[in-house]
Structure formats: structure tokens, C-alpha cells
Amino acid sequence: MSVQVGDPVCWQTLQEGRLFNDVLPIEGQEHAQTGHSSVHSLDFHVEDAFDDDRCDVLALLCLRNPGLTATTVATAGALVGVGEEDRTLLCRPRFAIRPDPEHLKAGRSADPSPVWRPVLIGGSRPYLRVDPAYTTTAPGDDVAARAFSRLCHRLEEALTRVRLRPGDLVLIDNHRAVHGRDPFAPRYDGTDRWLRKLTLTFDLQRSSVRRRAGSRALALS
Incomplete structure (x- = not known):
């Protein structure tokens, strides 16, 4: 079903380049800001916000979710009412976005350097490039830091909780929505919450060109 939405792509730096990630x-x-955390909530974010070649759609298939732990989602609709001054700041490359630690484990090739990018892209219906756990502003740039904090507060207030059951599939627009997860108590006995993640692009040729130019993403047909 997911491949009707777009072409699947994966990362050389994640789970040995497997197409489906666990x-x-x-x-x-337990407290990491990655999909392997548990007792700490996974903060809302755009998938792989640090990279220009991030996916267009994120697909999450639920295999197990015994406690019905919620996946959290908020859309760019939460930006209604953002002031013009904040919007102007957020559309400027004043935000350093780093890759999460899963991309940086020993033997992997992701560049740990932050990229300076805007966190909003576009005009009246902007795309989101938001990952608060891995985003900073330049020292002394308090104006941009406060604008980003207000943006995150709006998204936090707009979060909807989706309680996936085995067999449920959720598709998330990775440009117009953020996602995260509520905390839960892990058991480590083979019965814990387990989702399968697939990332999709609308334009595989574009991804391939970027990969040849040095992108960290690996596209698969």
C-alpha cells in the first residue's frame, strides 16, 4: 500500500541500510531522542530534518503495541496565527540542525556537522523542518531562539495522539507534519511496542541525482 504513495528509500547510515527500519x-x-527510547517521550520532529534529501512521506506499520502507546502528530495547520516577524525569522537559515545519534554510530558515514537551515520553507502554506532535540541557534541570537520556541509551543499544543493497533498503518506528510511518541515502560521480553518504518519519496530520480552529488541518502527501486 505504501508504495502507491511514493518510491521507498533508505539510509546507508541506519540499521545497515535496510529498507524497513525497526x-x-x-x-x-530509554532516554534517547531516537525511535529506540521508551520511558522518555520522543519529541515531535520532522524525519531526518538535518538533510535536504529527507523523505516526503513516513510510513509507520504497527506490529505490536500492547499498551496502546500513542504516536503524536501535529500538522502545519498549527502555524495559523504565527506573527509576520516570527515567520520571517523562521524562514531564514539561522538554525543549526544536527543528525540524530543513530546516523552517527561507529562505522557509519553521516556528517556530524550541523547544517544551517530555515525551519519554515515557503509562504502562506510553509513546509516544516523542525527537530527541536537537535536544533540550536547561534550564540547570542536570542531573537531567533525565541521565535523557534514559540513555534515549538504552537506545535506542542496542537499534538494529536494516534493509538496504533497491530496491522494499523499511518502515513505522515514529512513536509507538513511532525510526529513523536508518548513514553511507555519497556519490558524487554519480546512483547514490547514494535513498529516498522518505511520512508518514501515522490521523485526517485531527484533522490538519485542528489545521492550522486554526495547526499547521505540511498535510494532503492
Whole structure:
């Protein structure tokens, strides 16, 4: 069903380049801001916001979710009412976005350097490039920091909770929505919450061209 939306792509730097990634708790990563955390909530974010070649759509298939732990989602509709001054600031490349630690594990090739980018892209219906856990502003740029904080507050207030059951599939527009997860108590006994993640692009040729130019993404047909 997901491939009717777009072409699947994967990352060389994630889970050995497998097309489907497992989202499940791992012991010792309970508080990490990755899909392997548990007792700490996974903050809302755009998938792989640090990279220009991030996916267009994120597909999450639920295999297990015994406690009905919620996936959190908010859309760019939450931006209604953002002031013109804030919008102007947020559309400027004043925000350093770093890759999450899963891309930086030993032997992987992701560049750990932050990229300076806007967190809103476009005019009246802007795209989101938001990942608060891995985003900073330049020292002393308090104006941009406050604008980003207000943006995050709006998205936080707009979060909707989706309680996936086994067999449920959710498709998330990775330009117009953010997603996260509520905390839960892991058991590590083979019965924990388990999702399968697939990232999709609308334009595989575009992704391939970017990959040849040095992108960190690996496209698969």
C-alpha cells in the first residue's frame, strides 16, 4: 500500500541500510531522542530534518503495541496565527540542525556537522523542518531562539495522539507534519511496542541525482 504513495528509500547510515527500519525499545536507550527510547517521550520532529534529501512521506506499520502507546502528530495547520516577524525569522537559515545519534554510530558515514537551515520553507502554506532535540541557534541570537520556541509551543499544543493497533498503518506528510511518541515502560521480553518504518519519496530520480552529488541518502527501486 505504501508504495502507491511514493518510491521507498533508505539510509546507508541506519540499521545497515535496510529498507524497513525497526522502531522498538532498546535497553540502555530509554532516554534517547531516537525511535529506540521508551520511558522518555520522543519529541515531535520532522524525519531526518538535518538533510535536504529527507523523505516526503513516513510510513509507520504497527506490529505490536500492547499498551496502546500513542504516536503524536501535529500538522502545519498549527502555524495559523504565527506573527509576520516570527515567520520571517523562521524562514531564514539561522538554525543549526544536527543528525540524530543513530546516523552517527561507529562505522557509519553521516556528517556530524550541523547544517544551517530555515525551519519554515515557503509562504502562506510553509513546509516544516523542525527537530527541536537537535536544533540550536547561534550564540547570542536570542531573537531567533525565541521565535523557534514559540513555534515549538504552537506545535506542542496542537499534538494529536494516534493509538496504533497491530496491522494499523499511518502515513505522515514529512513536509507538513511532525510526529513523536508518548513514553511507555519497556519490558524487554519480546512483547514490547514494535513498529516498522518505511520512508518514501515522490521523485526517485531527484533522490538519485542528489545521492550522486554526495547526499547521505540511498535510494532503492
